Amino acid sequence: MSSGWILYAVGVLNLVGFYAIVAMVLNLEAGWGGMWDLGLAGLLGVGGYFYVLSTVDSSGLDLNFTPGWPMLLGILGSGIVTAFVAFLIGIPTLRLRGEYFLITTFAFAEMIRQLIINESDFTNGTLGITSIDRPFATTFGGIKYEWVLLGITVLSVLAIYLLMRRLGHAPYGRNMRSFRDNETLALALGKNVTRRRIQIFVLAGFLLGIVAPLYVWHIRAIVPSMYGPDITFTAWTALVVGGIGSIGGSILGALLLVGFTQGLLFIPVSAEYTNVLSAMPQLLLGIALILIMRWRPDGLIPERFSFTPGNRGSGGRFLRSRAAAIGGLLGRGSPEQSGRS
Amino acid sequence: MALLEVENLVKSFGGLRAVDDVSLSAEAGKVTALIGPNGAGKTTVFNVVTGFDLRDSGAIRFDDEPIPPKRKPWQVARLGMVRTFQTPVGFPKLTVLENLEVSGSEGSTESLREALAGPRAWGDEVGKVDRRAEELLRELGLWERCDVVLEDLSVGENKLLEFARQLINDPRLLMLDEPASGVDPAAIGRLSSLIRRLRDQGLGLLVIDHNLSFILGIADYVYVLAEGAVIAEGTPDEIARHPRVLEIYLGKGEVAA
Numbered sequence: 001m002s003s004g005w006i007l008y009a010v011g012v013l014n015l016v017g018f019y020a021i022v023a024m025v026l027n028l029e030a031g032w033g034g035m036w037d038l039g040l041a042g043l044l045g046v047g048g049y050f051y052v053l054s055t056v057d058s059s060g061l062d063l064n065f066t067p068g069w070p071m072l073l074g075i076l077g078s079g080i081v082t083a084f085v086a087f088l089i090g091i092p093t094l095r096l097r098g099e100y101f102l103i104t105t106f107a108f109a110e111m112i113r114q115l116i117i118n119e120s121d122f123t124n125g126t127l128g129i130t131s132i133d134r135p136f137a138t139t140f141g142g143i144k145y146e147w148v149l150l151g152i153t154v155l156s157v158l159a160i161y162l163l164m165r166r167l168g169h170a171p172y173g174r175n176m177r178s179f180r181d182n183e184t185l186a187l188a189l190g191k192n193v194t195r196r197r198i199q200i201f202v203l204a205g206f207l208l209g210i211v212a213p214l215y216v217w218h219i220r221a222i223v224p225s226m227y228g229p230d231i232t233f234t235a236w237t238a239l240v241v242g243g244i245g246s247i248g249g250s251i252l253g254a255l256l257l258v259g260f261t262q263g264l265l266f267i268p269v270s271a272e273y274t275n276v277l278s279a280m281p282q283l284l285l286g287i288a289l290i291l292i293m294r295w296r297p298d299g300l301i302p303e304r305f306s307f308t309p310g311n312r313g314s315g316g317r318f319l320r321s322r323a324a325a326i327g328g329l330l331g332r333g334s335p336e337q338s339g340r341s
Numbered sequence: 342m343a344l345l346e347v348e349n350l351v352k353s354f355g356g357l358r359a360v361d362d363v364s365l366s367a368e369a370g371k372v373t374a375l376i377g378p379n380g381a382g383k384t385t386v387f388n389v390v391t392g393f394d395l396r397d398s399g400a401i402r403f404d405d406e407p408i409p410p411k412r413k414p415w416q417v418a419r420l421g422m423v424r425t426f427q428t429p430v431g432f433p434k435l436t437v438l439e440n441l442e443v444s445g446s447e448g449s450t451e452s453l454r455e456a457l458a459g460p461r462a463w464g465d466e467v468g469k470v471d472r473r474a475e476e477l478l479r480e481l482g483l484w485e486r487c488d489v490v491l492e493d494l495s496v497g498e499n500k501l502l503e504f505a506r507q508l509i510n511d512p513r514l515l516m517l518d519e520p521a522s523g524v525d526p527a528a529i530g531r532l533s534s535l536i537r538r539l540r541d542q543g544l545g546l547l548v549i550d551h552n553l554s555f556i557l558g559i560a561d562y563v564y565v566l567a568e569g570a571v572i573a574e575g576t577p578d579e580i581a582r583h584p585r586v587l588e589i590y591l592g593k594g595e596v597a598a
Contacts, residue, residue: 171446171463172456178432178443185426188391189444189510190418191451199453245434303434304490 005266010146011218012262017153018214019258021160022231023238023250025207028164031245031303032173033200034180036102038232039089042109043205045116045227046085047212051078052129052222053122061129064121071135071213079209085112086205087198094197109232116224128223132216149217156211157251168247168306176200177245177307234258237285241292243299246306253300261285342405344369344514344545345390345422350399352382352389359385361569363399367514369545372536374556376549376580377566378589383549384427386566387516391424392417404513421513425520429503431491437502438474438487445470445509470509477505480535482528496523501532514545521552533559553590557581565589 022040029035055074058066069077093104116123136148167173179186179193186193216222234257242253261281269277292299343366352360360382367373375383388394390401392414401408403420418424432440446466449455455462478484481501491499500523507515520536521529529552536559540546550556557563557577565573565586573583580586 166459167453167456170456170459171442171451171467172453174435174439174443175446175451177434178440181433181435182430184393185431185506186443187393187414188418188424188426189506190415190423192413192415192448203453307436307439 007144007146008266009263010144010150012259014146014149014153014214014218015262016254016258017150017157018211018218019235019238020157020251020254021211021214022208022235023242023254024160024164024247025204025211026235026239027244027247027250028167028207029200029204031239032168032176032180033197034176034183035094035197035201036098037105037201037204038102038229038236039105039109040208040232040235041227041229042089042105042112043082043086043208044212044215044231045109045112045224047078047082047209048216048222048227049116049123050081050209051075051213052132052216054078055133056129057131057133060131061124063124071133075210075213078212079206082209082212083202083206086208087202090198090201090205094194094201106229106232109227109229113224113227116227123224126224128221130221132220132222134217134220149214152217153214156214160207160211161247161251164247177303237289240299241288243301243303243305245303246299246301248306249299249301256300257285257288343367344404345547346400346402347386347390348400348402350386350389350401351397352385352394353397358569360389363566363569363571365564365571365574367545367547369513370540370543371561372540372546372548372559374548374550374560374563374577375566376551376553376556376563377572380568381566382569383566384518385569387424387518387547387549390417391422391516421511422516423507423510423512423514424516425503425507425518427518427522429496429499429523431499431502431506433492434490436488436490437478437483437494438471440491440502440506441474441477441509442467442470444506445473473509474505477508481505482531497525497528500524501528504532504535508539512544514547515539516547518549519551520548521550521555529555 022044026037026040029037051074053063053065054067054069054077055071056066056068058068089105089108093101093108096104117126119125120127134145134149135152137145140148175186175191175196179191179196183193215226219226235254238253238257239250240253241257242251243249261284264280264284265277267277296302298304345367347366348364350360350363351358363382363386365373365375365386375386377383385394389396392408392412396410403417403422406420408417408420432443435443450463450466475484475487478487481504483498483501483505486494486498491502494502500520504517504520517536520532524532533555536546536548540561548556548560557580560577563573563575563577563580564571565580565583567585567589572585572589573580575583
């Protein structure tokens, strides 16, 4: 294999990592919080644009807001700004349920994209910005940048995965999964569901803002068309295929989905079949989704797998093992080991 | 002083007066029953009292504190007045134990800050809830099923769990909406004795049910609702002999019981 192929594969992996993160954040919102968000692309757009505008070298650009911040500040700023936009969107939309929420968030995403196109004094409109600095671009001089970005992406995926694991297994995550399925009962138990929903939505916005630069670094440019609905639907499909509600499912889903569809484009075929091949990813995506829905509706890694290992009338075995694990973490023995059986 | 006092409660849905000037009270350490035919407005009374439906008029006091009309359900629940629902779905994707953990955990344990801090922050609290959960589950004969996801439980088991889920919060008034429906006869015996024991511990109970022998067996005081209004009230003995009650439950001219 030539090195071009390998570099292409590394690029695909970067995209896989980005989608894995977006799908994990979506899982936080939709899989656990029950908020079926179709507006991911809009929030990613806010984050991506804020990051680029706040950090870009303004020479040669005539835009209203180019403070030239350092990258780290730009990333943090994009997290905070995106969280704030999520808050503004969340206030009216989180009163809605199910499909109404879905449609409204979709509309907001589209509004954001149109704003980006039209406010060209800020965003350079449809032309976008193509001079984008990337982190550690010169630090590792000897190797191609795709490898550096792969390192950053893998670390980001790992960080988000660990964060999700922590949130998912905490009472916080349990609370989310409870009101997702039965809001009425959660209210009857004294849970302030509305406040929690907004908090999750804002947290998701913050995380999307933080990871938005990954996508920009991968593409090496920012234009409004990057933030069309495609990005949202791909993340959703990855989540559903991988297993909605489980922690690691999103990563597996993104790997299979994005890796496979992008890799497919590289199969060498004769010229007369190229148009067929370019239609294949969507076709296979649809077939994969149908197969999953028919035979494995909970996804490849179901929610149960993440939360209830070995549940089948085990009479407290899970509780004991967890009590022991918690005890171990706290540096104590398992409480009342003898009292149970 | 009664624990819960409801005065002249009115609730209409469109043209239908589902609850029509109902006054009732429930005391601590007593089982108060609310019976009546389908559509009598029993569950609506529950919904209005617990804040799930807005009332049209009337006053509700809990422990002598008035509850303002627009209080949210979760705020009412935090006063110590908790309810169950007729259809016990619970939290279907969570295990039996997790269901009780959700119920028994306070807001601070479930906060984002504690989640980020990790098990070190919330481990002790969850351990405490787990021990209380074990007690309750053993009592209800559900301990062996503690790691089963709720979707896999039987209706009867779900019903018992519904009970445990509310008890773990140490409520002051427990409002049970048809606790005995769908529960097998053997379990009904256990349920009755549990309700009596809770009453003896000083808990107030307000119970809706259709099973007359069950409810008259446990109640200290009974209200009979029909078409949104209280048509009779009294001790179980009085109610069992009350002509209008017999008419409703047995039909006219068949007063043989």
